[in-house]
Amino acid sequence: MDVRTLCLGVLYQGEASGYEIKKAFEEGAFSHFQDASFGSIYPALGRLSSEGLVDCTQMAQEKRPDKKVYKLTDKGNDALITSILVPPSPDKFASDFFFVLYFAELLPIPQVALLLDQRIAFYKNTIERMSECDLSAIPAGRQLCHGLGMTVYQSSLDYLEKHKDSFLNKLNNPSKNTSFTNSNRHAS
Amino acid sequence: MDVRTLCLGVLYQGEASGYEIKKAFEEGAFSHFQDASFGSIYPALGRLSSEGLVDCTQMAQEKRPDKKVYKLTDKGNDALITSILVPPSPDKFASDFFFVLYFAELLPIPQVALLLDQRIAFYKNTIERMSECDLSAIPAGRQLCHGLGMTVYQSSLDYLEKHKDSFLNKLNNPSKNTSFTNSNRHAS
DNA sequence: AATAACATATATCGGGTTGATATATGTTGA
DNA sequence: TCAACATATATCAACCCGATATATGTTATT
Numbered sequence: 001m002d003v004r005t006l007c008l009g010v011l012y013q014g015e016a017s018g019y020e021i022k023k024a025f026e027e028g029a030f031s032h033f034q035d036a037s038f039g040s041i042y043p044a045l046g047r048l049s050s051e052g053l054v055d056c057t058q059m060a061q062e063k064r065p066d067k068k069v070y071k072l073t074d075k076g077n078d079a080l081i082t083s084i085l086v087p088p089s090p091d092k093f094a095s096d097f098f099f100v101l102y103f104a105e106l107l108p109i110p111q112v113a114l115l116l117d118q119r120i121a122f123y124k125n126t127i128e129r130m131s132e133c134d135l136s137a138i139p140a141g142r143q144l145c146h147g148l149g150m151t152v153y154q155s156s157l158d159y160l161e162k163h164k165d166s167f168l169n170k171l172n173n174p175s176k177n178t179s180f181t182n183s184n185r186h187a188s
Numbered sequence: 189m190d191v192r193t194l195c196l197g198v199l200y201q202g203e204a205s206g207y208e209i210k211k212a213f214e215e216g217a218f219s220h221f222q223d224a225s226f227g228s229i230y231p232a233l234g235r236l237s238s239e240g241l242v243d244c245t246q247m248a249q250e251k252r253p254d255k256k257v258y259k260l261t262d263k264g265n266d267a268l269i270t271s272i273l274v275p276p277s278p279d280k281f282a283s284d285f286f287f288v289l290y291f292a293e294l295l296p297i298p299q300v301a302l303l304l305d306q307r308i309a310f311y312k313n314t315i316e317r318m319s320e321c322d323l324s325a326i327p328a329g330r331q332l333c334h335g336l337g338m339t340v341y342q343s344s345l346d347y348l349e350k351h352k353d354s355f356l357n358k359l360n361n362p363s364k365n366t367s368f369t370n371s372n373r374h375a376s
Numbered sequence: 377a378a379t380a381a382c383a384t385a386t387a388t389c390g391g392g393t394t395g396a397t398a399t400a401t402g403t404t405g406a
Numbered sequence: 407t408c409a410a411c412a413t414a415t416a417t418c419a420a421c422c423c424g425a426t427a428t429a430t431g432t433t434a435t436t
Contacts (some may be wrong), residue, residue, distance in 0.1 A: 001284045002393095036393085038416075043416095043417095067414065091221065091285060094279065098278070103197065104332070105329055144351060151346075158341065205385075254386080380433105388420085392423080397419105398417080
């Protein structure tokens, strides 16, 4: 999904400045499955504005730099709907954690232990923040996104906590050949 | 992780051509957590070669275009280790599926049903292919990557299958306010 | 037997995106 | 006091993706 459409999505939920749109990807509603940088958001808003998909209101007040507040137009609303009607392209997942873990045998064992501990802490922290979210008033799609996302974090956390010790053990003593399998798998 | 380091990682496992490196991201060992295109792989191999991190052997035979086989040098091996020693940057996850799902209320219900069915089919298919992999002879890090990856797919599949019907039901009848929560969550 | 579809193999390029940096100011905490 | 952080916009080099070009072999379909 290009950044222009992403901006339309954020603005569908209410008017916002470029800075606030960035925050939606940083810590807001979209933070777990989309991202965009200032370097793409500001040019995107410029183009959307010139194409009439958003309206821009210059807020020259306060003691800050001018704030440009963007608002979705009817045309922009239509463009968002058109975009989500096309079949979604495959997920893109890029993880340096997985890449490093893949080559764990090349690292000192304490470093691998630290890597896992930090990952576990990250999952715990993320789950904690996500559970504070009040789901009672939000639409069903948003709820499903939230639940699916949290399930992924929780099962990752469970898996790492369960296998961490035997994994580090195995790195210490590669001859013992215990295999790590998917404990969550159903019978097929 | 930049594409140069990604190439070093693939070549650590054995010599390969640019085309074969691409396949490692497409359907091979790295396919679930990294990606790179030809447009970045070929220039990367050129730079790695000129910097002495890989050796290039031109295979002018067969009835195909010349095949350039790249092999990791000792210097390249060191560069890979240096790269995985630095703390990994956060995961990047970009999902159009989640984005579309987030705005499910804007779509016709049959289209949402199709979206979920295709996602479920994708998870099933992925899990099926991953379970065919023989884990007995591979290093522990690779096994953990595999197990963690498969756990994520499996729990996503379980979650979607469990909540699909009530979700579609709710889209039909938004007044009923059943909430979707993380069924996999432990007590805290 | 023709021909479409797919696989092997490298390479380039326009356009989109990131991550860093610049600019300016206000607030919070040590 | 002064660093760190937050608000707010903007630009730009480096990087990367997706499409396209080129050339040929194999497999499947009709």
